[in-house]
Amino acid sequence: MIEDKNQQRTQLSDLGEFGLIDHLTKNFKIKQSSTVKGIGDDAAVLNFEDQKVVVTTDLLVEGVHFDLSYVPLKHLGYKAVVVNLSDVYAMNAKATQVTVSIAVSNRFPLEALEDLYAGIETAAKIYDIDVVGGDTTSSNTGLLISVTALGALSEDDVVYRNGAKPNDLLVVTGDVGAAYMGLQVLEREKEVYKVNPNNQPDLEPYTYIVERQLKPEARKDIKELLKGLDVKPTSMIDVSDGLSSEIIHLCKQSDVGCDLYENKLPLDPQVISVCEEFNIDSTTVALNGGEDYELLFTISQEDFMKIKGNPNFSIIGFMKESKEGMHLVTRADTRIPIKAQGWKNFND
Amino acid sequence: MIEDKNQQRTQLSDLGEFGLIDHLTKNFKIKQSSTVKGIGDDAAVLNFEDQKVVVTTDLLVEGVHFDLSYVPLKHLGYKAVVVNLSDVYAMNAKATQVTVSIAVSNRFPLEALEDLYAGIETAAKIYDIDVVGGDTTSSNTGLLISVTALGALSEDDVVYRNGAKPNDLLVVTGDVGAAYMGLQVLEREKEVYKVNPNNQPDLEPYTYIVERQLKPEARKDIKELLKGLDVKPTSMIDVSDGLSSEIIHLCKQSDVGCDLYENKLPLDPQVISVCEEFNIDSTTVALNGGEDYELLFTISQEDFMKIKGNPNFSIIGFMKESKEGMHLVTRADTRIPIKAQGWKNFND
Incomplete structure (x- = not known):
């Protein structure tokens, strides 16, 4: 919301498509041994040896998933990568490569895309993955980012959504709800800014939740953490659409019920x-x-002692027979059926 | 350009995101042995055993890459897959899987997306690949399709862009220029239609070139064809941006020149x-x-007799030392430097 009046503006058309890709990716380094050939040919070439490969993809659309009036482009680039890695980690895999495609209107100068790619590069560094491909094109309106992430794992390590059994414990990492409240704060500040553009927002009391919204992190650490504890989840999913929605996915695909x-x-x-x-x-x-x-x-009850008291994990419920349904057990000990709300983009 | 007044229209919001994905992909079958798990988890799981993996991605944006006033959605879905497979074949790999993400505005009814996915499904059938993932989201304006394609090959088979040597022969499959002229015809008919919407276009004399534009095919057959002839190209690229542009890529990456x-x-x-x-x-x-x-x-001169006279291939030139540059040798035997024009999206 703070504009830099001295911004340099280089028109994208000054570079052309090939020049643009070259320019944006010139600092990207290959670190993964599984990357044989990265950007620069018709396709990347990867070598996973005897490992299994996971692949997942997500689209982020301006005006639907992000609002550039308060999301810095560098954070956006970072987040676009991280949300995809999260899906890789949810398979209990190691993330190895991403491809990043963007559609962007001419209203963005080159410097804006450099910021976006700086965020992508930072994520690649922190999460130890290679950017091995992508596409840049113009769009008639806003910005759109499409990321595909690849990961590797040994067959024994794969964790699907469908392996939960009745009596398994339901566990979540970290804490939930912060990114959503961060968004509420940012939306409020945007309204304040509209009324009085000289009013500098004080986000100090909201640091944690705003950061969870603008610069979320994916749980790269959990695979190793669980391995160290000798725990293999029976089912797993990442929390992107909301806890309710994800619990429903696990229950439906595993054909179980749940008390939360x-x-x-x-x-x-x-x-x-x-x-x-x-x-x-x-x-x-x-x-x-x-x-x-x-x-x-979800984990087997037998593994309870292994994670009990571990600050990375909260045991939030347990699975039941499918016919018993999915319920939230409230503080007042009433039982409320769990319903998904999630992100209903098409109702916007 | 012919409107069906009796179209059924189901609002996308009637289904929600999860319902939409399920609905659109419910007929998709898994056929590749390398697909362990397709759509339905956080990520697909693939098993390439000791094969190398290639991955490539492309974005198609309404108003930039296609014009829905004359591109049927079914053809568009087909083409979105095919243009990515073309990149896989250009590595001399076998295409195995794709992920397909779409951003779409509410102006599209469900039936339109069903047409798009019918085209994707047809391409998957014809090219024997699995659709293993994707994302659907709303957009504020038009339609955007992001496809990532995966392929497999043994290490010995990989063909990069950078292996051409001086004296190698330059070869192209099929014929060129047809898709571009098909586009010119469609653009002209669109202008005619704007003036007189009752005027039914007669595309009969343009069948081949219009089909090359609306429903291009990728050269799945070339890998086997060359293998049968015992020819391994020294470098390879697919012709998407234009022959000049691709020749320049091969020459620059191989550090050679060329006479065309x-x-x-x-x-x-x-x-x-x-x-x-x-x-x-x-x-x-x-x-x-x-x-x-x-x-x-490009192929070694030694392989000349193996492809000479083969109707699938045209020998269009040969590679030279880098310092001799890249030239078109005209019918009048003058030499003109080759320059890329390609698709300059950002100049539009």
Whole structure:
């Protein structure tokens, strides 16, 4: 919301498509041994030896998934990569490569795309992955980013959504609801800015939740963490659309039911206080907020002692027979059926 | 350009995102042995055993790459897959899987997306590949399709762009320039239609070139064909941006020059006659038209007898030392430097 009046502006048409790709990716280094050939041919060539390969893809669309009035392009590039890696980690795989395609209107100068790619490069560094391909093209309107992520794992390590059994424990990493409340704060500040553009937003009290929204992290660490504890989840999914929605996916695909305990939901203190400030129910936010990019998984009861008390994990419920349905057990000990809300893009 | 007044229209919001993906992909069958798990989890799981993997991605944007006033959605879905497979074949790999993501505005009814996916499904059937993932989201304006294609090959089979040597022969499959002239015909008919919407276009004399534009095919057959002839190209690329542009890529990446013979350029008779009709130079069209999705490759002179006279291939020139540059040798035996024109999207 703070404009730099001295921005350099280089027209994209000054470079042309090939010049643009070359320019944006020239600093990208290949680090993964599985990358035989990265950007620069008709396709990348990868060597996974006897490992299995996972592949996942996501689109981020301006005006639907992000609002450039408060999302810095560097953060956007970072986030576009991270949300895809999260899906790779949800298979219990190691992320290895991404391809990144963008469609962008002429209103963006080259410097804006450089920021976007700086974020992509930072994510690639931090998550130790290679950017091995992509496409850049013009669009008639806004910005769109399409990322495909690849990962590798040994066959024994694969964790699907469909392996949960009755009595398995339901576990979530980190905390939930923060990204959604970060979005509420940013949306509010945007409205304030519209009325008074000289008003500098004070985001200090909201640092954690704003960062969770603008610069989420994927749980690269969980695979190793669980391996070290000798725990293999029976099912797993990442929390992108909201906890409720993901629980429903696990239950439906595993053909089980579930009891989820409201008092076990991991909420950051900042989420609780901002929920009070906004007069929003924090449980609703935890269940339906989404964009947490935490991992939700189930483990056998036998593994309970291995993760009990571990600060990375919260045991939030347990699985039941399918016919018993999916319920939230509230603090008042009432049982409410779990419904997905998620991101209903097409209702916008 | 012919509107069906009785179209059924189902709003996308009636299904929601998950319902939409399920609905659109419910008929997709898994056929590749390398697909362990397709659509339905956080990521697809693939098993390439000891094969190398190639991955490539392309974006198609409404108003930039296609015009829905004359491109049927079914053809568009087909083409979106095929243009990516073309890149896989250009590595001398076998195409195995694709992911397909779409961003679409609410102005499209469900039936339109069903047509698009019918085209994707047809391409998957014909090219024997699996659709293993994707994403659907709303967009504020038009339609955008992002496809990532995967392929497999043994290490010995990989053909890069950078292996051409001086004296190698330059070979192209099929013929070139037809897709571009097909586009000219469709653009002209669109203008006629704008003036008189009752005027039914007669595309009969343009069948071949219009089909090359609307429903291009990728050269799945070339890998086996060359293997049967015991020929391994020294370098290869697919012709998407235009022959000139692709020749320049091969030369630059291989550090060689090239003489290209105007009288050897393979042109379909329909292209020649429509070029006359439009008063366009057919050589310019052959060199800069693009969207041919043929394969351009170089072979050692030793392999000359193996492909000489083969109707699938035209020997159009030969490679030289880098310092001799890249030239078109005209029918009048003058030498003109080769320049790329290609698709300059950002200049539009």
